[in-house]
Amino acid sequence: MDRVELRDDLPTPELLRPDDVRIRVRAAALNHLELFVVAGLPGVTITPPWVLGADATGIIDAIGDSVTTLAVGDSVVVNPGLSDRTCEYCRAGEQPLCPRFGILGEHHPGTLAEYIVVPAANVRTIPASVSAEQAAAFTLVTLTAWRMVVSRARVQAGENVLIWGIGGGVALAALQICKQLGARVWAVSGSDDKLRRAAAVGADELLDRNKVDVPRLIRDRTARRGMDVVVDNVGQATWDQSLRSLGKRGRLVSCGATSGPIVQMDARKLFWYQWNIMGSTMGNDAEFDAVVGELRAGKLLPVIDSVHPLAEGRAAFERLQSGEQFGKVVVRVS
Numbered sequence: 001m002d003r004v005e006l007r008d009d010l011p012t013p014e015l016l017r018p019d020d021v022r023i024r025v026r027a028a029a030l031n032h033l034e035l036f037v038v039a040g041l042p043g044v045t046i047t048p049p050w051v052l053g054a055d056a057t058g059i060i061d062a063i064g065d066s067v068t069t070l071a072v073g074d075s076v077v078v079n080p081g082l083s084d085r086t087c088e089y090c091r092a093g094e095q096p097l098c099p100r101f102g103i104l105g106e107h108h109p110g111t112l113a114e115y116i117v118v119p120a121a122n123v124r125t126i127p128a129s130v131s132a133e134q135a136a137a138f139t140l141v142t143l144t145a146w147r148m149v150v151s152r153a154r155v156q157a158g159e160n161v162l163i164w165g166i167g168g169g170v171a172l173a174a175l176q177i178c179k180q181l182g183a184r185v186w187a188v189s190g191s192d193d194k195l196r197r198a199a200a201v202g203a204d205e206l207l208d209r210n211k212v213d214v215p216r217l218i219r220d221r222t223a224r225r226g227m228d229v230v231v232d233n234v235g236q237a238t239w240d241q242s243l244r245s246l247g248k249r250g251r252l253v254s255c256g257a258t259s260g261p262i263v264q265m266d267a268r269k270l271f272w273y274q275w276n277i278m279g280s281t282m283g284n285d286a287e288f289d290a291v292v293g294e295l296r297a298g299k300l301l302p303v304i305d306s307v308h309p310l311a312e313g314r315a316a317f318e319r320l321q322s323g324e325q326f327g328k329v330v331v332r333v334s
Protein backbone atom coordinates (compact mmCIF):
# COMPACT_ATOMS: atom_id res chain seq x y z
CA MET A 1 0.00 0.00 0.00
CA ASP A 2 3.05 2.25 0.42
CA ARG A 3 3.24 2.21 -3.37
CA VAL A 4 -0.09 4.10 -3.68
CA GLU A 5 0.40 7.84 -3.97
CA LEU A 6 -1.25 10.92 -5.44
CA ARG A 7 0.60 12.25 -8.49
CA ASP A 8 0.01 15.71 -9.93
CA ASP A 9 2.63 15.44 -12.68
CA LEU A 10 0.89 13.09 -15.11
CA PRO A 11 -0.16 14.49 -18.51
CA THR A 12 -3.84 14.81 -19.48
CA PRO A 13 -4.53 11.85 -21.81
CA GLU A 14 -5.29 12.62 -25.48
CA LEU A 15 -7.74 10.85 -27.82
CA LEU A 16 -5.84 8.04 -29.56
CA ARG A 17 -8.44 6.75 -32.03
CA PRO A 18 -11.40 8.31 -33.87
CA ASP A 19 -13.83 6.28 -31.74
CA ASP A 20 -12.36 7.44 -28.40
CA VAL A 21 -13.94 9.83 -25.94
CA ARG A 22 -12.31 11.73 -23.09
CA ILE A 23 -14.15 11.99 -19.79
CA ARG A 24 -13.56 14.51 -17.01
CA VAL A 25 -13.96 12.17 -14.03
CA ARG A 26 -16.34 13.21 -11.24
CA ALA A 27 -15.99 10.07 -9.13
CA ALA A 28 -14.30 6.68 -9.28
CA ALA A 29 -14.70 3.55 -7.17
CA LEU A 30 -12.35 0.87 -5.89
CA ASN A 31 -12.67 -2.87 -6.44
CA HIS A 32 -10.85 -5.82 -4.93
CA LEU A 33 -9.04 -6.05 -8.26
CA GLU A 34 -6.99 -2.97 -7.33
CA LEU A 35 -5.52 -4.74 -4.29
CA PHE A 36 -4.33 -7.52 -6.60
CA VAL A 37 -2.83 -4.98 -9.00
CA VAL A 38 -0.99 -3.21 -6.17
CA ALA A 39 0.26 -6.52 -4.76
CA GLY A 40 1.29 -7.77 -8.21
CA LEU A 41 -0.57 -10.12 -10.54
CA PRO A 42 1.08 -12.98 -12.42
CA GLY A 43 1.26 -12.11 -16.11
CA VAL A 44 0.44 -8.43 -15.60
CA THR A 45 3.42 -6.09 -15.68
CA ILE A 46 2.79 -2.69 -14.14
CA THR A 47 5.32 0.07 -14.70
CA PRO A 48 4.92 2.99 -12.28
CA PRO A 49 3.55 5.57 -12.45
CA TRP A 50 0.45 3.47 -13.10
CA VAL A 51 -3.10 4.83 -12.75
CA LEU A 52 -5.35 2.46 -10.77
CA GLY A 53 -9.14 2.19 -10.83
CA ALA A 54 -11.73 0.44 -13.04
CA ASP A 55 -14.96 2.30 -12.28
CA ALA A 56 -15.73 5.91 -13.14
CA THR A 57 -18.43 8.41 -13.89
CA GLY A 58 -17.98 11.88 -15.34
CA ILE A 59 -18.69 14.37 -18.09
CA ILE A 60 -17.55 13.92 -21.70
CA ASP A 61 -15.00 16.59 -22.51
CA ALA A 62 -13.79 15.57 -26.00
CA ILE A 63 -14.93 13.09 -28.68
CA GLY A 64 -13.23 11.49 -31.66
CA ASP A 65 -14.31 12.20 -35.25
CA SER A 66 -16.27 8.96 -35.69
CA VAL A 67 -18.26 9.17 -32.43
CA THR A 68 -21.96 9.72 -33.12
CA THR A 69 -23.67 8.28 -30.05
CA LEU A 70 -22.21 10.67 -27.47
CA ALA A 71 -21.64 14.42 -27.20
CA VAL A 72 -19.44 16.77 -25.19
CA GLY A 73 -21.22 17.54 -21.91
CA ASP A 74 -22.95 14.13 -21.58
CA SER A 75 -22.97 12.60 -18.11
CA VAL A 76 -21.74 9.00 -18.46
CA VAL A 77 -20.63 5.74 -16.87
CA VAL A 78 -17.89 3.47 -18.20
CA ASN A 79 -17.77 -0.29 -18.83
CA PRO A 80 -14.25 -1.11 -17.55
CA GLY A 81 -13.82 -4.14 -19.84
CA LEU A 82 -12.01 -3.33 -23.12
CA SER A 83 -11.98 -5.75 -26.07
CA ASP A 84 -10.74 -5.65 -29.67
CA ARG A 85 -14.32 -5.79 -31.06
CA THR A 86 -13.12 -7.82 -34.07
CA CYS A 87 -12.56 -11.43 -32.89
CA GLU A 88 -15.15 -14.21 -33.16
CA TYR A 89 -16.27 -13.72 -29.53
CA CYS A 90 -16.68 -9.96 -29.90
CA ARG A 91 -18.60 -10.41 -33.14
CA ALA A 92 -20.89 -12.84 -31.29
CA GLY A 93 -21.50 -10.20 -28.61
CA GLU A 94 -19.40 -11.94 -25.95
CA GLN A 95 -16.71 -9.30 -25.37
CA PRO A 96 -15.45 -10.70 -22.02
CA LEU A 97 -14.22 -13.81 -23.90
CA CYS A 98 -12.05 -11.69 -26.25
CA PRO A 99 -8.40 -12.89 -26.34
CA ARG A 100 -7.41 -9.23 -26.01
CA PHE A 101 -9.89 -8.50 -23.20
CA GLY A 102 -8.49 -6.12 -20.59
CA ILE A 103 -9.72 -4.10 -17.66
CA LEU A 104 -9.14 -0.42 -16.89
CA GLY A 105 -6.58 -0.06 -14.12
CA GLU A 106 -5.17 -3.54 -14.74
CA HIS A 107 -4.33 -3.79 -18.45
CA HIS A 108 -5.08 -0.17 -19.40
CA PRO A 109 -4.61 3.13 -17.51
CA GLY A 110 -7.24 3.38 -14.78
CA THR A 111 -9.96 5.73 -13.66
CA LEU A 112 -8.54 7.27 -10.47
CA ALA A 113 -7.59 10.35 -12.45
CA GLU A 114 -8.98 13.72 -13.51
CA TYR A 115 -9.32 12.59 -17.15
CA ILE A 116 -9.63 9.20 -18.84
CA VAL A 117 -9.76 8.21 -22.52
CA VAL A 118 -11.86 5.16 -23.46
CA PRO A 119 -13.65 3.83 -26.58
CA ALA A 120 -17.16 5.25 -27.06
CA ALA A 121 -18.49 1.66 -27.18
CA ASN A 122 -17.63 1.38 -23.47
CA VAL A 123 -19.59 4.50 -22.49
CA ARG A 124 -23.32 5.06 -21.78
CA THR A 125 -25.19 8.20 -20.76
CA ILE A 126 -26.96 8.50 -17.41
CA PRO A 127 -29.50 11.05 -16.16
CA ALA A 128 -28.49 13.86 -13.82
CA SER A 129 -30.72 12.31 -11.14
CA VAL A 130 -28.09 9.64 -10.44
CA SER A 131 -25.48 10.89 -7.97
CA ALA A 132 -21.81 10.76 -8.97
CA GLU A 133 -21.06 8.47 -6.01
CA GLN A 134 -23.78 5.98 -6.97
CA ALA A 135 -22.83 6.05 -10.65
CA ALA A 136 -19.15 5.50 -9.87
CA ALA A 137 -19.88 2.62 -7.50
CA PHE A 138 -22.36 0.93 -9.84
CA THR A 139 -20.81 -0.47 -12.97
CA LEU A 140 -18.16 -3.12 -12.34
CA VAL A 141 -19.94 -4.91 -9.48
CA THR A 142 -23.45 -4.70 -10.96
CA LEU A 143 -22.29 -5.77 -14.42
CA THR A 144 -20.29 -8.67 -12.96
CA ALA A 145 -23.13 -9.77 -10.68
CA TRP A 146 -25.69 -9.45 -13.49
CA ARG A 147 -23.74 -11.76 -15.79
CA MET A 148 -23.29 -14.28 -12.95
CA VAL A 149 -26.85 -14.27 -11.63
CA VAL A 150 -28.95 -13.53 -14.73
CA SER A 151 -26.95 -14.81 -17.73
CA ARG A 152 -24.86 -17.64 -16.26
CA ALA A 153 -26.72 -19.11 -13.24
CA ARG A 154 -30.13 -18.00 -14.60
CA VAL A 155 -31.59 -17.57 -11.12
CA GLN A 156 -35.37 -18.02 -11.05
CA ALA A 157 -38.09 -16.73 -8.71
CA GLY A 158 -38.42 -18.93 -5.62
CA GLU A 159 -34.93 -20.46 -5.90
CA ASN A 160 -32.55 -20.57 -2.95
CA VAL A 161 -29.25 -18.74 -3.52
CA LEU A 162 -26.25 -18.81 -1.17
CA ILE A 163 -23.96 -15.77 -1.37
CA TRP A 164 -20.58 -15.78 0.39
CA GLY A 165 -18.82 -12.67 1.71
CA ILE A 166 -21.80 -10.36 1.92
CA GLY A 167 -20.48 -6.82 2.25
CA GLY A 168 -18.30 -7.09 -0.84
CA GLY A 169 -19.55 -5.10 -3.81
CA VAL A 170 -20.26 -8.02 -6.16
CA ALA A 171 -21.93 -10.04 -3.37
CA LEU A 172 -24.22 -7.12 -2.50
CA ALA A 173 -25.10 -6.49 -6.15
CA ALA A 174 -25.83 -10.23 -6.55
CA LEU A 175 -28.10 -10.04 -3.48
CA GLN A 176 -30.00 -7.07 -4.94
CA ILE A 177 -30.40 -8.76 -8.35
CA CYS A 178 -31.53 -12.05 -6.77
CA LYS A 179 -34.17 -10.22 -4.71
CA GLN A 180 -35.36 -8.38 -7.81
CA LEU A 181 -35.77 -11.79 -9.50
CA GLY A 182 -37.78 -13.13 -6.53
CA ALA A 183 -35.18 -15.59 -5.23
CA ARG A 184 -34.54 -16.40 -1.56
CA VAL A 185 -31.06 -15.27 -0.50
CA TRP A 186 -28.89 -16.90 2.15
CA ALA A 187 -26.13 -14.42 3.02
CA VAL A 188 -22.89 -15.50 4.69
CA SER A 189 -20.41 -13.32 6.57
CA GLY A 190 -18.11 -13.53 9.57
CA SER A 191 -19.48 -10.22 10.88
CA ASP A 192 -22.76 -9.75 12.78
CA ASP A 193 -22.82 -6.13 11.73
CA LYS A 194 -22.52 -7.00 8.03
CA LEU A 195 -25.28 -9.61 8.37
CA ARG A 196 -27.61 -7.09 10.01
CA ARG A 197 -26.95 -4.67 7.19
CA ALA A 198 -27.43 -7.42 4.59
CA ALA A 199 -30.90 -8.05 6.06
CA ALA A 200 -31.71 -4.39 5.43
CA VAL A 201 -30.68 -4.88 1.77
CA GLY A 202 -33.02 -7.89 1.51
CA ALA A 203 -31.17 -11.03 2.61
CA ASP A 204 -33.66 -13.64 3.86
CA GLU A 205 -31.35 -15.91 5.87
CA LEU A 206 -28.25 -14.72 7.72
CA LEU A 207 -25.39 -17.18 8.35
CA ASP A 208 -22.41 -16.29 10.53
CA ARG A 209 -19.64 -18.53 9.19
CA ASN A 210 -17.75 -18.25 12.51
CA LYS A 211 -20.70 -19.56 14.51
CA VAL A 212 -22.40 -22.15 12.32
CA ASP A 213 -21.45 -25.01 10.02
CA VAL A 214 -22.86 -23.43 6.85
CA PRO A 215 -23.53 -26.60 4.76
CA ARG A 216 -25.00 -28.47 7.74
CA LEU A 217 -27.31 -25.58 8.67
CA ILE A 218 -28.46 -25.34 5.04
CA ARG A 219 -29.20 -29.08 4.90
CA ASP A 220 -31.19 -28.79 8.15
CA ARG A 221 -33.19 -25.76 7.09
CA THR A 222 -33.98 -27.01 3.57
CA ALA A 223 -35.00 -30.58 4.52
CA ARG A 224 -31.68 -31.79 3.02
CA ARG A 225 -32.49 -30.25 -0.35
CA GLY A 226 -29.60 -27.76 -0.47
CA MET A 227 -29.12 -24.64 -2.57
CA ASP A 228 -30.19 -24.16 -6.17
CA VAL A 229 -27.36 -21.67 -6.72
CA VAL A 230 -24.17 -20.75 -4.86
CA VAL A 231 -22.33 -17.49 -5.65
CA ASP A 232 -18.74 -18.07 -4.51
CA ASN A 233 -16.13 -15.36 -5.15
CA VAL A 234 -13.97 -16.43 -2.19
CA GLY A 235 -12.47 -19.55 -3.77
CA GLN A 236 -10.14 -21.76 -1.80
CA ALA A 237 -11.52 -21.01 1.69
CA THR A 238 -15.18 -21.65 0.85
CA TRP A 239 -15.20 -23.96 -2.18
CA ASP A 240 -15.71 -27.22 -0.29
CA GLN A 241 -18.50 -25.71 1.82
CA SER A 242 -20.10 -24.31 -1.34
CA LEU A 243 -20.22 -27.78 -2.90
CA ARG A 244 -21.57 -29.34 0.31
CA SER A 245 -24.31 -26.68 0.31
CA LEU A 246 -25.27 -27.31 -3.32
CA GLY A 247 -28.40 -29.35 -4.04
CA LYS A 248 -29.03 -31.75 -6.89
CA ARG A 249 -28.82 -30.00 -10.26
CA GLY A 250 -27.23 -27.07 -8.34
CA ARG A 251 -25.26 -24.32 -10.07
CA LEU A 252 -22.10 -22.86 -8.59
CA VAL A 253 -20.95 -19.60 -10.17
CA SER A 254 -17.63 -17.87 -9.49
CA CYS A 255 -16.10 -14.60 -10.63
CA GLY A 256 -13.25 -14.46 -8.15
CA ALA A 257 -11.01 -16.26 -5.69
CA THR A 258 -10.09 -13.70 -3.06
CA SER A 259 -8.85 -16.34 -0.56
CA GLY A 260 -6.75 -18.33 -3.04
CA PRO A 261 -7.10 -19.92 -6.46
CA ILE A 262 -6.65 -23.69 -6.04
CA VAL A 263 -9.76 -25.76 -5.27
CA GLN A 264 -10.62 -29.46 -5.20
CA MET A 265 -13.68 -31.40 -6.22
CA ASP A 266 -14.91 -35.00 -6.08
CA ALA A 267 -15.85 -35.70 -9.72
CA ARG A 268 -18.30 -38.42 -8.59
CA LYS A 269 -20.43 -35.80 -6.83
CA LEU A 270 -20.28 -33.60 -9.92
CA PHE A 271 -21.89 -36.23 -12.13
CA TRP A 272 -24.10 -37.92 -9.55
CA TYR A 273 -25.71 -34.68 -8.39
CA GLN A 274 -25.58 -33.26 -11.93
CA TRP A 275 -24.04 -29.98 -10.86
CA ASN A 276 -23.07 -27.08 -13.09
CA ILE A 277 -19.86 -25.29 -12.11
CA MET A 278 -19.65 -21.95 -13.91
CA GLY A 279 -17.12 -19.18 -14.31
CA SER A 280 -18.04 -15.61 -15.11
CA THR A 281 -16.05 -12.44 -15.80
CA MET A 282 -17.32 -8.87 -16.15
CA GLY A 283 -20.12 -8.48 -18.74
CA ASN A 284 -20.85 -8.08 -22.46
CA ASP A 285 -22.38 -5.08 -24.25
CA ALA A 286 -25.95 -6.38 -23.91
CA GLU A 287 -25.45 -6.92 -20.18
CA PHE A 288 -23.91 -3.44 -19.87
CA ASP A 289 -27.01 -1.98 -21.57
CA ALA A 290 -29.23 -3.99 -19.23
CA VAL A 291 -27.56 -2.77 -16.03
CA VAL A 292 -27.36 0.84 -17.25
CA GLY A 293 -31.12 0.55 -17.88
CA GLU A 294 -31.52 -0.42 -14.22
CA LEU A 295 -29.37 2.54 -13.12
CA ARG A 296 -31.36 4.97 -15.29
CA ALA A 297 -34.55 3.62 -13.65
CA GLY A 298 -33.06 4.14 -10.20
CA LYS A 299 -32.90 0.37 -9.54
CA LEU A 300 -30.07 -1.75 -8.10
CA LEU A 301 -28.44 1.39 -6.71
CA PRO A 302 -25.17 0.35 -5.08
CA VAL A 303 -24.54 0.24 -1.36
CA ILE A 304 -21.84 2.82 -0.58
CA ASP A 305 -19.47 2.26 2.31
CA SER A 306 -17.53 5.51 2.24
CA VAL A 307 -16.54 8.44 0.02
CA HIS A 308 -12.98 9.81 0.04
CA PRO A 309 -11.56 12.88 -1.77
CA LEU A 310 -8.90 12.07 -4.39
CA ALA A 311 -6.28 13.83 -2.25
CA GLU A 312 -6.91 11.16 0.40
CA GLY A 313 -6.95 8.28 -2.06
CA ARG A 314 -4.57 6.22 0.09
CA ALA A 315 -7.20 6.15 2.87
CA ALA A 316 -9.68 4.69 0.38
CA PHE A 317 -7.24 1.86 -0.42
CA GLU A 318 -6.62 1.23 3.27
CA ARG A 319 -10.37 1.02 3.85
CA LEU A 320 -10.64 -1.55 1.04
CA GLN A 321 -7.72 -3.55 2.38
CA SER A 322 -9.20 -3.60 5.91
CA GLY A 323 -12.01 -5.85 4.70
CA GLU A 324 -14.33 -4.02 7.08
CA GLN A 325 -16.23 -2.16 4.38
CA PHE A 326 -19.88 -2.85 3.62
CA GLY A 327 -20.42 -1.81 0.03
CA LYS A 328 -18.36 0.34 -2.25
CA VAL A 329 -15.41 2.57 -1.44
CA VAL A 330 -15.77 5.67 -3.63
CA VAL A 331 -13.24 8.36 -4.51
CA ARG A 332 -14.57 11.84 -5.33
CA VAL A 333 -12.38 13.34 -8.04
CA SER A 334 -14.06 16.66 -8.96
Ligand SMILES: [Zn+2]
Pocket residue numbers: 083084085086087088089090091095097098099100
Ligand atom coordinates in the same frame (compact mmCIF):
# COMPACT_ATOMS: atom_id res chain seq x y z
ZN1 LIG B 1 -12.48 -9.67 -29.37
